[in-house]
Amino acid sequence: MSEVTNTPYEALEVGQTASYSKTVAERDIQLFAAMSGDHNPVHLDAEFAARTPFRERIAHGMFSGALISAAVACELPGPGTIYLGQQMTFAKPVHLGDTLTVRLEILEKLPKFKVRIATQVFNQREELVVDGVAEIIAPRKQQTVNLAALPEIRFE
Structure with missing residues (x-):
């Protein structure tokens, strides 16, 4: 488990930033397909994907x-x-093995604890792959929580 402390509405400031990174692995694509039901062969079938403009498998948008x-x-x-x-525009495909970094920036604090956040995703070459804006309700109070550890899922 990892411990995380949130930032409540009152402590959020326009211009405040944060980031989160993950490398896209085969396991991620398989799990996302299983969870979402999106079995588009461009994500799962290398032969099919080779005949697309992408020339190889890509991650689900x-x-x-x-x-x-x-x-x-x-x-x-x-x-x-x-x-x-969440508004999103997909600018470039994401490939297996890409390391994605989500960059967040507080754009605007609105009434009733609402906040607008710029949401951009970059690959390891600093290419913008997703551009967007989220609207959220921020937490009212600061709290520290333990994030649950997920069970190991194995493929056969």
Whole structure:
């Protein structure tokens, strides 16, 4: 388990930033396909993907969206955050082995604990792969929580 402290609404400041990184592995693509039900062969079948403009398998677009969600939920503002909406534009494909970095920046504090956050995802070459804006409800109180450890999932 890891311990995380959130940033409550009152402590958030316009311009405040945070980041979250993850390398896209085969296991991630398989689990995302299983969880989402999106079995598009461009994500799962190398022969099919070779005949597309991408020439190789790519990650699901919403996999990047899930990383944005993780960054908002675990980094800024952190635990207790409630998502209201997310606008995303997919600028470049994400390939297996890419290391993605989600960069968050507080854009605006709104009434009733609402906050607008810039949500950008970059690959290891600093290329923008996803650009967007989230609207969330920030936590009202600061709290420190232990994030649950996930069970090991094995593929056969």
